[in-house]
Amino acid sequence: MNINRTINFLGLRKFFFGVAIVLMIASLGSLVVKQLNLGLDFTGGALVELNYSEAADLEEIRATLRENGWGDAVVQNFGASTDVLIRLASDDPDLGNQVADMVKRTEGGEVSVKRVEFIGPQVGEELRDQGGLGMLLAIGGILLYVSLRFQMKFAVAAILALVHDVIFTLGFFAFFGLSFDLTVLAALLAVIGYSLNDTIVVFDRIRENIRAMRHTDLVEIINVSTTQTLGRTLATSFSTILVLLALFWFGGENIHGFATALLIGVGIGTYSSIYVAGGLLVTMKLTREDLIPPQIEEEVDERP
């Protein structure tokens, strides 16, 4: 993949910033209005996964649970019509087992318990805090590393691009009401790593070109750099998306959220490292001097 002509990415940067801002507002909006559908890991409660020998009758299971006073239980198929997932809000560690027994007795066919989980509400709360803190730490570490290896303006641009990706992915999960659990959080942090990787490669080329090409304006340099790395950006994203699709289709229900978050994140991360990160550098007025400190002429000081 070789692009012989420099693409004028930044010519449309006002438009793409507009798109980014609209996306951010929409994402934040759905986060506020619909909120994240937090999974058991974060909310606490009990979860039971059952496997029936024949297609399970969800209504019957719900009825049984209602009779036993668990009307607010969420009962749904999980991956296959024979697999059922039951979720309850609870702070009783033994409830999962009780529910499993309760439901087992109602069905005619054979039922096996695949898993039973209980998470105390307090644990969930802590995980939420920990996850948020982890995210902040990751962002802080990156800010520091990029500032040291590149320059402050690069770091800020990279972080803003990252925040953009993370918020969009979160917004996506909120908008479609997808369950947000620990694996999704892990995926989100992986998105940070991936998207940063992407951005850094572009930045690396911008830095190289600023040093090598004299007397060219910044917009031109960024356009050239983005074009030069475009083939690589697309190839890597494509191979990553290939494996993620494999995970999504073949990895099973338990990994769906993870694969979804990464697919969205890698997609938006690729977009943002092409359009958002570079554009931000222009907005922040990156100059040659930011990378190559001008020589201070010593004589100046000696004159009165």
Place this chain on the structure above:
Amino acid sequence: MLNRYPLWKYLLIAAVLVLGVIYAMPNLYPDDPAIQISGASSTLEIQQPDLDRIEQALAAANLPTKGTELGANGRSGLVRLVNRADQLKAQDVVRDALGRDYVVAQNLAPTTPDWLSNIGAGPMTLGLDLSGGVHFLLQVDMEKAIESRVNVYQSELRGLMRTEGVRYRSLPTQGNTLQFGFADEEQRSEARRLISRQYNQFALETTERQDQYVLQLTLTEAEIAAIRDYAVNQNLTTVRNRVNELGVAEPLVQRQGADRIVVELPGVQDTAEAKRVLGKTANLEFRLAAEPDAARATTESFPFRSSQGRVADVERSIIITGDQVTDAQANYDENGRPQVNINLDSHGGELMNRATRSNIGRGMAVLFIEQRQISRTVTEEVDGVMQEVEVPAFVEEKSIISLATIQSALGTQFRITGLDSPAESSELALLLRAGGLAAPMHFVEERTIGPSLGAENIAKGVTATQVGFLAVLVFMIIIYRAFGVFASIALSFNLVLLIALMSMLGATLTLPGIAGIVLTLGMAVDANVLIFSRIKEEIFNGMSPQRAVHEGFDKAFSAIIDGNLTTLLVGVILFAMGSGPIKGFAVTLSLGIVTSMFSAIMVTRAMVNLAVGGRDVKKLWL
């Protein structure tokens, strides 16, 4: 000369590859489902006839076996089964065949060939989500820990003031603050002098109220921190001992955070049994038997644990608690009667000595305290509405397990005699040794993963890895042709290396971990993509192929390092912060980045050098 590697580099790469293959190999041998047996007491040996008997019983129950093995120390035995689904049934059959003296547990037996295990190669440890099993998270009740320590201090201080002739009045304890009242200021300053000389755990304060001179002793922050730390560590030891009683192979018992303990029992499905043993929040107290003429207010009466209806009066004040017992052994005295030898820690020994030297001839009781978790209903505001909410609460049940006469002043080592039977002495020893909990605990997290789900997760993970891997290989070969083949070989190498490294480090593979491996495969080609696209670019700019290859590798290097180091940074933070699934993912992600840098840079370079180095290449097949 451009694009030539020295011989040692090729040799190094070959050596790493060979080692990688060898250490990744054990993962090709899946574990056998097995039943493990061990004696319930340390004296009980497992012999070949026992195993033969089990095999016959299993054969009679129509459960096929693959063979039996004796443990190296003669204390355990293993029966390998053919089917995973038979495990639970087989466990019951074996239990029936052997009787109550043996611990029978489900297990997974490795099938790694001897020559591999001899060089320390073994398969990756599988997380519970892949192997099936139970995961518990226990929370230590710190308030109770501090409360019980405050009580111990209170009786110690009372004893101190009594022996020194300081007259005091006990006032109610407020949280971490003990209070004593005195009739005049001299008494108070005498008490203050005494206490501050022997105890530095307290911040002392004086107040006056209702004609009383009050001395307030508040536990210092450092002491509270020490109590918390002690409570968790003591409970950790106790839980470990109890888990060992379950006979589970490779259990994991670990402290998590400030006040939690994680227990993972691979292969266990019977949560009720595991919870019963772990949740047994027992503690012990040593107290003096009450004098016949003692005031009612200073004594309490408790039933005996073994014989119903029998009751005894003991003093309210506690000499020591079970967590000060460091060791206990059941054996027999000179006359062949059962006894228990006890070792205390030095603080406990001192307290015991102080209490017993003036009380020879009196009885001393060992109290067993059981804390059972119940649900209590309280009215609480939930989302602005008053509701009945169930909260976990504890009830304490105390009973006497032994009442023996003090023969002489006791110290850190002493024995309890006058026990009815060897069974009683061995139970007492076990309880003492298993240790009391320094504080009650409750379950805050519980996960049971069935073996079928585990197997399903592995199968799906493997399929996803294979499909993803193939897709990337095809993609790379399509867009980079010959160089795509190099990248594919490097990627295969990377996968082998990653598996070998995880096996060697003893990292635990989980489902998110497999996802991490798959993701790594997708991202690992990035370094190759960077290099190859750079080479193409250089050729496009008119460089000779030889030169372009050289420059391509060179120039891509800084981008590869920067890109990967930042991702690695995220991986390390994830590992440090996360627990459970996040940690499993972070491990494979971080290791994958390290191995992929090696394989994508070094290995690809070696292959490219072998193919084009030192040759007059007109055109690269790229």
